[in-house]
Amino acid sequence: MALKPCVRQLGGVAQVWRCVSRSIAHQTYRITAGNTCHDINDAQKAAGPTSARLPRLRHTIPESYEKVEVSTAEWSYVERLLPLKSIPKPTGNPGEVMPSGWVVPSAKPGDYPYFVPRSANHMLPVYLLHKPILSKHVTSVKHVQGDIFALSEELREHLTQLLPSRKIINMRVHEPHQMIQIKGQFVTELKEFLLKKGF
Amino acid sequence: MSLKLSYTPLCMGKLQMMIDTNRLRCDVPVDVTQLMATGLFSISPQQKEGGFMLENEGIDHFKATINIEVQWANEAVIASVERNGGFITTAYFDPLSLTAAIKPVEFFGRGIAIPRRMLPPQHLIDYYSDPKNRGYLADPAEVARERFLLAQKYGYELPDVNASPNKDILLERKDPRQIFFGLEPGWVVNLKDKVILKPTDPELKEHFAS
Numbered sequence: 001m002a003l004k005p006c007v008r009q010l011g012g013v014a015q016v017w018r019c020v021s022r023s024i025a026h027q028t029y030r031i032t033a034g035n036t037c038h039d040i041n042d043a044q045k046a047a048g049p050t051s052a053r054l055p056r057l058r059h060t061i062p063e064s065y066e067k068v069e070v071s072t073a074e075w076s077y078v079e080r081l082l083p084l085k086s087i088p089k090p091t092g093n094p095g096e097v098m099p100s101g102w103v104v105p106s107a108k109p110g111d112y113p114y115f116v117p118r119s120a121n122h123m124l125p126v127y128l129l130h131k132p133i134l135s136k137h138v139t140s141v142k143h144v145q146g147d148i149f150a151l152s153e154e155l156r157e158h159l160t161q162l163l164p165s166r167k168i169i170n171m172r173v174h175e176p177h178q179m180i181q182i183k184g185q186f187v188t189e190l191k192e193f194l195l196k197k198g199f
Numbered sequence: 200m201s202l203k204l205s206y207t208p209l210c211m212g213k214l215q216m217m218i219d220t221n222r223l224r225c226d227v228p229v230d231v232t233q234l235m236a237t238g239l240f241s242i243s244p245q246q247k248e249g250g251f252m253l254e255n256e257g258i259d260h261f262k263a264t265i266n267i268e269v270q271w272a273n274e275a276v277i278a279s280v281e282r283n284g285g286f287i288t289t290a291y292f293d294p295l296s297l298t299a300a301i302k303p304v305e306f307f308g309r310g311i312a313i314p315r316r317m318l319p320p321q322h323l324i325d326y327y328s329d330p331k332n333r334g335y336l337a338d339p340a341e342v343a344r345e346r347f348l349l350a351q352k353y354g355y356e357l358p359d360v361n362a363s364p365n366k367d368i369l370l371e372r373k374d375p376r377q378i379f380f381g382l383e384p385g386w387v388v389n390l391k392d393k394v395i396l397k398p399t400d401p402e403l404k405e406h407f408a409s
Contacts, residue, residue, distance in 0.1 A: 062400070064399075064400040064402075065398070065400050065402075065403060067399045067400060068387075068396040068398055069396070069398075069399050070394050070395070070396055070397075071394065071395045071396075071397055072393065072394055074381050074382060074395055075393060075395065077379065077380055077382055078307075078382065078388055078390075078395070080224070080227045080233075080380070081232055081236075081303040081379060082303075083236035084236065087222070087238075088221045088222070090219070090220045091221055092219070098215075098216075098220075099215055099260050099261070099262040099263075100212060100215040100216040100218075100219045100257070100260065101216075101260070102216055102219045102220060122222075
């Protein structure tokens, strides 16, 4: 706390000390500032009177600083600061639409030949890949479990009905990666379809 | 060198979604520590980031009743929180206090005393002592008056706090020198033995209380 001014003070005194050291060789100077005390005779022994080194500092912290009162009464305030080890599960009735527009999933594995679980953040696993240089957009549905081909056929049917002007829907079903890729931007359409199914 | 801090934007719609998906704890007052505990954000005080700033997007469908403390908020955001019976406070965190607040477990692991939160710098004093911004240095009576005036301006009725089941949570406030709720500066938290060590020396107490 009071270290910096103390060092400056000591530096000044050390300079004075070097000047007068020749005449008064055995006199002791004691400088005290705050909790820091220093004996210049020690510095002289360590570095010699003509050395340019600053005298070494010694700190003495009062023993009363170490005395503490141990308490557990406020531990509940500490517990609320500790972050959770895992992402908590949402509370809410299945199918409930929350104020933010987020829907609690209601479908269970077995309702359809396929199943699309939510991501770790409780969102639908529908993503858009955009490559600006190639002007390429690919929408993908990930983590599809079960009969992925049945879902792809239903998606194709849904998109054809939704966009009659579009003659071809380029779709790739990647069964090992549990992923369906569709050329174009269909994030909203696919999310609406999956929400209607209850995923 | 610019003294201006930058703040992490947080849209009200996203805040509502975090509450809906049970990502953010609402059984305790929401502050920078609770927002960081969701694991969805990163703040670096070394890069002169000052905390969270609430953004307007999604104010119309914000329905949660919360007691939130952020570093920056505008009038529309304040109205959207207070319309639902919530409370909002804007509070300044100096870089060292913010480092402790964003990662409390790492901070307690260092075994040092909780520091005092410093007062805002000169160019931010006006913002944080203004009751219109719900500043933490403003007079509570003035803040209550501004709450009423804002309700008149936006045309909603302020819900009664005393009737709310979460009255204790909603009315919990920090001291301007406090970083964490319920923990005073100068205390050392021992996570291993689950105890809190409080200094008894009057000189130390005076230093941390001032």
